[in-house]
Amino acid sequence: MKYFGTDGIRGKAFEKLNSNLAFKLGQAIAKRFKPESIVIGQDTRLSSNMLAHGVAYGAALGGVNVFMADVVSTPMIAYYSKMKDMIGVMITASHNPYTDNGIKVIKSGYKMLDQEEIDLESYIDDGKVYIAEKFGSINITKEVESLYLQVYEDLMIPNTKLSISFDTANGATYKIGKKIIEKYVETSYQIGDNPDGLNINLNVGSTHLDAIKSAVALYKSDLGLSFDGDGDRILVIDKDGTLFDGDLIVYVIAKYLKSVGMLKKDTVVLTQMSNPGVLAAFKRLGIKVIQTAVGDKYVSEVLIKEDLTIGGENSGHIIINDILPSGDGVFAGMFLIKTLTENDMNLKDYTKEVVIYPQKLVNIPNVNKAVLELEEVKKVIMEVRSELPEDSLLLVRPSGTEPLVRVTISCQDSVMLEKNMAKIVDKIKELGEMK
Structure with a gap:
C-alpha cells in the first residue's frame, strides 16, 4: 500500500505526515464510509494537534460531525469506537520518537480490513475536494474518558x-x-x-x-x-x-x-x-x-x-x-x-512454576533481506532446526521497515543456543551483505 502499513499511516511529522495528507484522509473517510460522526484522539507529540485538526477539517467539510477527544490513549479510542459502533481516528506513532507520527483508523473498535484501507488510499489520491451540502460540526467531547472509566468500575x-x-x-x-x-x-x-x-x-x-x-x-x-x-x-x-x-x-x-x-x-x-x-x-x-x-x-x-x-x-x-x-x-x-x-x-x-528458557534476539543490519531465499541459507536454518530440541524456538524473519534480518533462538541449553545463533548469523552476514 502507498500510505497504510501494518499499523496505520506512519512517517516523519511535517514531511510525509503533514496537514495536507491529514485533510485528505478526513475527506477519504467521509467519501468512503459516509459516517454521521467520527471521534479523534491524539497523543502528546508536537505534531499531533496539526494532524488531528487536519483530519477533522477534511471530514467536517465532507459533512461528518467530528468529536475531538484531545489527549487519550489508543485503547480508549478503540473502546469508544466499538461501543458507539463508529469510526475512530488516533493520532500517534506509539513508541517512536516525537519526530515521527501516525494516524490509525479504527472501525467499530478494530483495525480496518485491507480492502477498506485500499479504498481510502484511492480517495486520498483522487485529487477531488468533497464539499457536502451541509458541513459537519467539530466539537470537544469528554465522553471518551467517562465511558472508558466505567470499565474499571465493572472490573x-x-x-x-x-x-x-x-x-x-x-x-x-x-x-x-x-x-x-x-x-x-x-x-x-x-x-x-x-x-x-x-x-x-x-x-x-x-x-x-x-x-x-x-x-x-x-x-x-x-x-x-x-x-x-x-x-x-x-x-x-x-x-x-x-x-x-x-x-x-x-x-x-x-x-x-x-x-x-x-x-x-x-x-x-x-x-x-x-x-x-x-x-x-x-x-x-x-x-x-x-x-x-x-x-x-x-x-x-x-x-x-x-x-x-x-x-x-x-x-x-x-x-x-x-x-x-x-x-x-x-x-x-x-x-x-x-x-x-x-x-x-x-x-x-x-509465576514460580514458569521456567524461562535462555532466549536471544540478534538484529543483523545492512543485509539484503532476499538472502533468506538463498538455498544455502535455507539449508543452514534447517540444520539448526533439526539440531535444536523439539521444545525450542527458532525464528528468522526480515524486518518490515528496515534493511535487517532478525534471528531469535530459545532453548534450555545456552551453549547450544550460542553455537547455533553464530552459525545462522555468520551465514546471513556472509551472503547478504549490502555492497
Whole structure:
C-alpha cells in the first residue's frame, strides 16, 4: 500500500505526515464510509494537534460531525469506537520518537480490513475536494474518558496495599493512568508525566526500562508498570528489578481467569516469539496456546475468529477481548494488580512454576533481506532446526521497515543456543551483505 502499513499511516511529522495528507484522509473517510460522526484522539507529540485538526477539517467539510477527544490513549479510542459502533481516528506513532507520527483508523473498535484501507488510499489520491451540502460540526467531547472509566468500575478492583511505580512515557496515558491508578492504589509514584511535545518516549516508557527500574528502586515499590507512548503496551518490573514481559503478563491473567472459570475454551493466543518455557507452563496448567505470526493484528484476528478471552505479544500488547477490543497497558496493569491483591501474592510467587528458557534476539543490519531465499541459507536454518530440541524456538524473519534480518533462538541449553545463533548469523552476514 502507498500510505497504510501494518499499523496505520506512519512517517516523519511535517514531511510525509503533514496537514495536507491529514485533510485528505478526513475527506477519504467521509467519501468512503459516509459516517454521521467520527471521534479523534491524539497523543502528546508536537505534531499531533496539526494532524488531528487536519483530519477533522477534511471530514467536517465532507459533512461528518467530528468529536475531538484531545489527549487519550489508543485503547480508549478503540473502546469508544466499538461501543458507539463508529469510526475512530488516533493520532500517534506509539513508541517512536516525537519526530515521527501516525494516524490509525479504527472501525467499530478494530483495525480496518485491507480492502477498506485500499479504498481510502484511492480517495486520498483522487485529487477531488468533497464539499457536502451541509458541513459537519467539530466539537470537544469528554465522553471518551467517562465511558472508558466505567470499565474499571465493572472490573471490581480491590483496594491494594501494593506500592506501585508507573511510567507513562510522557505520552497518551499521563493523565488517564494517574487518574485510574491513584483511585485504586494507596501508594503510587508516577514518572514520565511531564510531556512538552518533544519528550514522548524519551528515555522513558516501555522501550526504556531503566527509568522504571530506577523508580522502583528509589521508591521501594512492589511493582513498576511501564507504558508506551500511545498506551497499548505494558511491561512490568518487580521489586527485585526482574522483567515480566507480555507473555508472562498473559500467563498471570489467564491463570487467574481459569481459576475463576472465565477463560473461554481454556485457550490463549500468543505469537511465534513466545518463550518455550512459558508455553510449557501453560501446558502444565491445562491451557492450550494458539501461536500466530508476530503482530498484535494477528493475535486480535484469532481472538475474534475463535471467540477467545485473552492473547498478547511479549512486547507488551495484551488484549483481553471479552472487555476491550485492543491492547491496553493500563487495563492489563490494573488486572495484574487485581489478580495479585485477591491472591495476596507477589509476581514471583504467582509465576514460580514458569521456567524461562535462555532466549536471544540478534538484529543483523545492512543485509539484503532476499538472502533468506538463498538455498544455502535455507539449508543452514534447517540444520539448526533439526539440531535444536523439539521444545525450542527458532525464528528468522526480515524486518518490515528496515534493511535487517532478525534471528531469535530459545532453548534450555545456552551453549547450544550460542553455537547455533553464530552459525545462522555468520551465514546471513556472509551472503547478504549490502555492497
